[in-house]
Structures are given as C-alpha cells and as structure tokens.
Amino acid sequence: MASDNGGGGHCGEPESSDSLKTFGAVLKALRDEARLTQEQFAPRVGYSAAYIAKIEQGKRFPPRDLLDRSEEVLGAVAARVLAAAAKSLTRKVGLASWFLQWAAIEEEAVTLFSYESSVIPGLLQPESYIRAIFERRLPPLAEEQFEHQVTARLARQCLLTERPNTTFSFIIEQAMLERRMAGNEVTRALIDHLLTVGRLRNVEIQAVPLIQEDHSGFEGPLSLAETAENQWVGYVEAHDSSMLITDPKAASAMLQRYGKMRSQALSHQATTSLLEQMRGAL
Structure with missing residues (x-):
C-alpha cells in the first residue's frame, strides 16, 4: 500500500480471489x-x-465488454471458454455488498457524475482521507476488514486513468474542505490530491461555495452513470444502504438536477483557484 502522500497516480491493488486468478x-x-x-x-x-x-x-x-471484444480477436470458441470462466467470478473483496452493483456499473460507464455534500467522493479520496473515514466508522471495523476496504477503495480509483475515454464530473461542497476532517495534514493531502486528479483531461471537479443562494442540491447526494448503451442510471446511498435507480423518468429528473447544480457551482478553473488558495492558507 502506498504512503499517504496525497498524490495522484497510485492505485491500490484489491485482494485477488481464486475466481479472478482463474479467469486471468x-x-x-x-x-x-x-x-x-x-x-x-x-x-x-x-x-x-x-x-x-x-x-x-x-x-x-x-x-x-472485454468478453464481447475478445471474440473478435480470439475467435468464437475462445470467447465461449472465456464466458464460461467469467460465470464463476467473485466481485471485489472489501467493497460493501450493497455497493457492488453500482461498482460494476462504474467500471463500464462512459459518463459518471457525482454530487456529495458530506464526504469527498470515493474516487477522489487520498489514502490518508480514506483511513480517517474508516477510523470513524461505527460500529468500528475489524482490522482485516479495515485494510480490505481501504485497498478496495484505492483500487476503484484506477478507473480515472484506466478509462481515459470516460467523462468524470464531480460536484463537491466547499464546506467539506473547510471542516478539515482529521486535521490540517489530512486536509492538505486531500487538496493536493484533488488538484492532481483535476489535471486529468477526463476529470472535472467543481466546488459549491459556502454561500450559494440558488442551490439545487438540497435533496442530497446523488450519482449518475451513462451506460455503454447511452442509458442513464442513478444511485443514492446513506447509512449502509443504497438504491439503484433505473426508471428512465426518475433518472432524467436526477440528471436535470445535476445539470442545474453544474451551472450553479464554480467552474473547474475557479475551483482549482479556490483549492490553491485554501491549500496556501493551511
């Protein structure tokens, strides 16, 4: 596992399962x-x-989609063998059971949107911030479970670099940074990480300022994904529970709210300036 340097580019490795090794x-x-x-x-x-x-x-x-694309390269017989091996796969060790369905959608999405008001989105968290969050979980996590969850969350972040053609948009509240959860050192690592990830061409980070009279995020955090078939799926979670929203009308309403929030938040460039200013003040 990498040190807590707040830098981008590190991807923690999930614990491998026998089924993953067999498929590989x-x-x-x-x-x-x-x-x-x-x-x-x-x-x-x-x-x-x-x-x-x-x-x-x-x-x-x-x-x-790797299975479908492999058929064109390896042939129909090889594709059937690969498909058979895929049936025994076990999802990522360390991810909460209620999150797994969304994690699978994340891995294949062509567009991912996320708005958070209480905690920085998992895909943007440096290791020190991840550890600070899990250390505050109640009831407390067992040591092995703690390390598995940290590793799994770091592994998910590879999506940002391994899927360069996927568009990632994040809207975060400035208040989450002003809170300085776990202290100044962790907050500095967090801001440094946000600045580094924000330089990726497929990532846009926007902050909602502390004072924002017109704010469409009052209904709470949300995530949206556009599938390879260009269909939108929504996702919301709270207190170790979650809901996947596949109804087109409901997903459309979420998409409208997210679009409005993007227009209300600071631009990506203005957010970068804010983060640099906050970093300098720490």
Missing part, C-alpha cells in the same frame, strides 16, 4: 494460443497493456 489464467492461455502479446492484444480490445496484465494477474475485475 484462462485469458492469458487463450491470448498465448492466439500468439498475441499483451501489447498486441490490448489495443485490439480497447484497453491498455497494463490493464490487461492486471486482469491476467487476477488483480482487476474484467469489464463485461
């Missing part, structure tokens, strides 16, 4: 049979060689 071994065998290196195979299925390597090592859960 099958994929590697089929790729070798086709006489393709990882560097040759990866661009043909639309992923980086590093990402394919981690799938073959059992360190990444394979996206659903």
